[in-house]
Amino acid sequence: MKFLVRMYKSFAILLFFISASITGQEITILDIESKEPIVNVAVYNTDKSKTSITDFDGKCDLSLFDQNERIFFKHLGYDIFKSTKAVVLKKENILYLFPKAQELNEVVMSISKWEQQKKDIPQKIVSIDAKSIAFSAPQTSADLLQNSGKVFVQKSQLGGGSPMIRGFSTNRLLLSVDGVRMNNAIFRGGNIQNVISIDPFTVKNTEIIFGPGSVIYGSDAIGGVMNFLTKKVQFSTTDETLFNGVANYRYATANTENTAHVDFNIGKKQWAFLTSVSYNDFGDLKMGKHGEDSYLRENYVQTNNGEDVLVANTDNRLQVPTGYNQINLLQKIAFKPNTNWDINWSNYYSETSDYSRYDRLIRPNSAGDGLRSAEWYYGPQKWLMSNLQFNKNGKGKFYDGLKITTAYQHFEESRHDRGFQDSILYSTEEKLDALSTNIDFENKRIGDLRLYYGGEYIFNKVHSTGSQLDSNTEETAATASRYPDGATWQTLAGYINTEYKAKPNFSLLSGIRYSHVWVAAEFDDTYYSFPFDNADLSTGALTGSLGMSWFPKADLQITANASTGFRAPNIDDVGKIFDSEPSSVVVPNPDLEPEYAYNMELGIQKNIKDKVMLKGATFYTYMVDALVRRDFEFNGMSEIEYNGELSNVQAIQNAAKAYVYGFEFGVDVTFSERMSLISNLTITKGIEEEDDGTDSPGRHVAPTFGDIHYIWKNQKFKTDVFLSFNGEVAFDDLAVSEQSKAYIYAEDANGNPYAPSWYTLNIRSQYAISNAIKTTINLENITNQRYRSYSSGIVAPGINLVLAVAYTF
Structure with missing residues (x-):
């Protein structure tokens, strides 16, 4: 009986160390700016004989890689990172990736209301993501647009902000929130401030279409469309x-x-x-x-x-x-x-x-x-x-x-x-x-x-x-x-x-x-x-x-x-x-x-x-x-x-x-x-x-x-x-x-x-x-x-x- 107890304890200790070893080799991959997890990062060695991929929480297991083996971390939206398992594990099991300066494979939704590759879009479209918004710390969504450097904003008072795009403003521009137009029957030709009703803290992405968007959005979309997602x-x-x-x-x-x-x-x-x-x-x-x-x-x-x-x-x-x-x-x-x-x-x-x-x-x-x-x-x-x-x-x-x-x-x-x-x-x-x-x-x-x-x-x-x-x-x-x-x-x-x-x-x-x-x-x-x-x-x-x-x-x-x-x-x-x-x-x-x-x-x-x-x-x-x-x-x-x-x-x-x-x-x-x-x-x-x-x-x-x-x-x-x-x-x-x-x-x-x-x-x-x-x-x-x-x-x-x-x- 004592022999079985000793065997059980030894087996439990062995399982503990195996578990700790595996857990210790799990890393989390985060965006360096937003600190949010990055899903679907491909992790592989030089000849791609060993591969892994990050899950919804940005986690992946490196246990199949050797300690000093060269490992590549690749994602479409980020620069490729190269390192060894030993180096990565020394950094508290957290790896940060840098977003690419230009991402041709960026997905936009405002042109058709469905996901499309930005590189296939003939119109100029600017996308402002949540981490850029948080970094600029705008007081209102009018300031959010102005901070992009691509939209001019007029203000008649502090509680306001009227965007101007390509020579058009007010009811010749269309505001949309999650695909629903805000423009209504009393949007006027004078400056308007309805954009301040949109909370910049809740905006995940803002897509600005430059030029007419009437095919998808109808009346008012003459100078452009500002779609807040x-x-x-x-x-x-x-x-x-x-x-x-x-x-x-x-x-x-x-x-x-x-x-x-x-x-x-x-x-x-x-x-x-x-x-x-x-x-x-x-x-x-x-x-x-x-x-x-x-x-x-x-x-x-x-x-x-x-x-x-x-x-x-x-x-x-x-x-x-x-x-x-x-x-x-x-x-x-x-x-x-x-x-x-x-x-x-x-x-x-x-x-x-x-x-x-x-x-x-x-x-x-x-x-x-x-x-x-x-x-x-x-x-x-x-x-x-x-x-x-x-x-x-x-x-x-x-x-x-x-x-x-x-x-x-x-x-x-x-x-x-x-x-x-x-x-x-x-x-x-x-x-x-x-x-x-x-x-x-x-x-x-x-x-x-x-x-x-x-x-x-x-x-x-x-x-x-x-x-x-x-x-x-x-x-x-x-x-x-x-x-x-x-x-x-x-x-x-x-x-x-x-x-x-x-x-x-x-x-x-x-x-x-x-x-x-x-x-x-x-x-x-x-x-x-x-x-x-x-x-x-x-x-x-x-x-x-x-x-x-x-x-x-x-x-x-x-x-x-x-x-x-x-x-x-x-x-x-x-x-x-x-x-x-x-x-x-x-x-x-x-x-x-x-x-x-x-x-x-x-x-x-x-x-x-x-x-x-x-x-x-x-x-x-x-x-x-x-x-x-x-x-x-x-x-x-x-x-x-x-x-x-x-x-x-x-x-x-x-x-x-x-x-x-x-x-x-x-x-x-x-x-x-x-x-x-x-x-x-x-x-x-x-x-x-x-x-x-x-x-x-x-x-x-x-x-x-x-x-x-x-x-x-x-x-x-x-x-x-x-x-x-x-x-x-x-x-x-x-x-x-x-x-x-x-x-x-x-x-x-x-x-x-x-x-x-x-x-x-x-x-x-x-x-x-x-x-x-x-x-x-x-x-x-x-x-x-x-x-x-x-x-x-x-x-x-x-x-x-x-x-x-x-x-x-």
């Missing part, structure tokens, strides 16, 4: 419940930002849940020290005992009032009954506090000795989306992949303004409900031809009210709404997209889409006598694209693309009821047609010995029947009284053509696995031509802009020293509508408004204290420049220290 839920690959998450905190000095975020994932084999919460609190923004004195906030309006007074600003670099706060929530539930089906239910919610429209609060009065407005602020901006998606993989009779996406969105916004020493606060409030259904198919069964096709239906209904509050009597009275209450906008469309691999080095992509749009609105003549009773539009649009991607050599890519885009009139175009601008008033116009854009672009990429990547693109866009705001007559009058002021009458009209062209350049240099340089430059020019032959510069044509980044990184530390710059926009190059806003521009030698050039020197640094804790220290605008980006109402931040910490659990 949020984090996916994670299922467990074992019987144990998977639990992980991340907590973040960030502080910034320029506007005393305090931001907190937490998200966590719970995963079973068939069910998974992702919950995310973010809260931002922003104080008033402080501008830089060195720059134009005209940008300083010398005074502001304060209301004391019901009386408006102009008071001196004790700190004229502090932009009072600009602060606000915001909360973002995300809840995802996923169900995977088998390998072919998965169902995802995602719910998004965003709400801001009231926030001032700063550019309206700095407008001088007609006498030039005071300010025009005592109050001008937006009420809470609210966005709710519930998105239910069904995905099916596997062979079907008519498809190899199927996606059904149904979504409901609810938008709320309001505007409130009161003139200086005026007792009446005018308010309009809008609520919009949007329903959408998309069905998308993928079929790749026809030899080298890959088909994508589908359909879409969208319905929008607008609820709009107006009121005025008399501060003397505290009485509220109803007034005209901003839009016809109960107005609807809907579209039905079908599309087909093809990808043909003519040769291994030559791909053709083409597509066609037909969209039909209906607009219905009834005008209430309670407050104004309209010369029409309703707007009833029914318009159709046919759009298409044809492009090619060619690799004449393995290190040279040439792309060419021709495409058309369109934008159908929406409720903001057709039915905006007396929207006030300085000395002007915008009235409805029910006689509108869609505007069309025709685009050509050519791109080239040259890889020099995997060390230097040169990228260039040129484009030309011609737009006809452009919807623009121009002088108009209302009931035969060119001027009417609005809110107590005689105002020039204007309306949206199909009254112009537009020509936009430009060049985009990029250089990526890899000096070593640790040192690299990245540079971007964008040059855009544009003209709007009136029907009478006169022309003027385009309003949303950004100045020349770009950046230069020098990056150094190792396993724990990454730093980026970079210069951002904008060119000058002279008075003659300002759109007529911008020339009238002298109060947001500097004054040139002739006393005319213009936008000066500017630059900022910045440094970002990130240090991984451990695999779980990562810290960020950024110093922005080190030289404390005082500058205002083109067309922006708010002055940019001065020197800004950003401190952030992230804890992964």
Whole structure:
């Protein structure tokens, strides 16, 4: 008996040492920047007689390799690493791989809504991943886009950000979240800030399409598409419940930002849940020290005992009032009954506090000795989306992949303004409900031809009210709404997209889409006598694209693309009821047609010995029947009284053509696995031509802009020293509508408004204290420049220290 006990103990000890030996030879392979595990890394010896591969957790076993045997670690997205088992095991069984500077096999989804190789795409498309977003530490998703160096962003206030791409902005660009369009029936031609409703902490990847995307996305996708793809839920690959998450905190000095975020994932084999919460609190923004004195906030309006007074600003670099706060929530539930089906239910919610429209609060009065407005602020901006998606993989009779996406969105916004020493606060409030259904198919069964096709239906209904509050009597009275209450906008469309691999080095992509749009609105003549009773539009649009991607050599890519885009009139175009601008008033116009854009672009990429990547693109866009705001007559009058002021009458009209062209350049240099340089430059020019032959510069044509980044990184530390710059926009190059806003521009030698050039020197640094804790220290605008980006109402931040910490659990 004692002999058996001794044998059992010896056997148990032997098993323990064998187990420890095997466990000790298991390594984990991580991305050096994100510290996330890398799946499917091929591990093999010189003659490939011994192989292994990393699992879902980035783990693999090296026990089959000899101690000093040469081992290769290979993954498509990373540089090959060579070492021996002995060396790797000395590094605490953790191996870090460096991402490739240029990855031709990168997968993108925004062109067809299905995964495609980026190298086969003829259009310019920029992808911004989660680790790049985390490194740049953006305050909002508008800043996320701006930090890319490839998108220009205009800001009228701190709570905002209106992207400009290739001379187009606002309702000529399309916003999409997880494949659902955010653009709605009241997206306006003026600058909009809906992009800030998207929480950058939840964004897994942002894909930006440059140029028309109407074949897939329909109306509004004239200048480009910004598709935000949020984090996916994670299922467990074992019987144990998977639990992980991340907590973040960030502080910034320029506007005393305090931001907190937490998200966590719970995963079973068939069910998974992702919950995310973010809260931002922003104080008033402080501008830089060195720059134009005209940008300083010398005074502001304060209301004391019901009386408006102009008071001196004790700190004229502090932009009072600009602060606000915001909360973002995300809840995802996923169900995977088998390998072919998965169902995802995602719910998004965003709400801001009231926030001032700063550019309206700095407008001088007609006498030039005071300010025009005592109050001008937006009420809470609210966005709710519930998105239910069904995905099916596997062979079907008519498809190899199927996606059904149904979504409901609810938008709320309001505007409130009161003139200086005026007792009446005018308010309009809008609520919009949007329903959408998309069905998308993928079929790749026809030899080298890959088909994508589908359909879409969208319905929008607008609820709009107006009121005025008399501060003397505290009485509220109803007034005209901003839009016809109960107005609807809907579209039905079908599309087909093809990808043909003519040769291994030559791909053709083409597509066609037909969209039909209906607009219905009834005008209430309670407050104004309209010369029409309703707007009833029914318009159709046919759009298409044809492009090619060619690799004449393995290190040279040439792309060419021709495409058309369109934008159908929406409720903001057709039915905006007396929207006030300085000395002007915008009235409805029910006689509108869609505007069309025709685009050509050519791109080239040259890889020099995997060390230097040169990228260039040129484009030309011609737009006809452009919807623009121009002088108009209302009931035969060119001027009417609005809110107590005689105002020039204007309306949206199909009254112009537009020509936009430009060049985009990029250089990526890899000096070593640790040192690299990245540079971007964008040059855009544009003209709007009136029907009478006169022309003027385009309003949303950004100045020349770009950046230069020098990056150094190792396993724990990454730093980026970079210069951002904008060119000058002279008075003659300002759109007529911008020339009238002298109060947001500097004054040139002739006393005319213009936008000066500017630059900022910045440094970002990130240090991984451990695999779980990562810290960020950024110093922005080190030289404390005082500058205002083109067309922006708010002055940019001065020197800004950003401190952030992230804890992964």
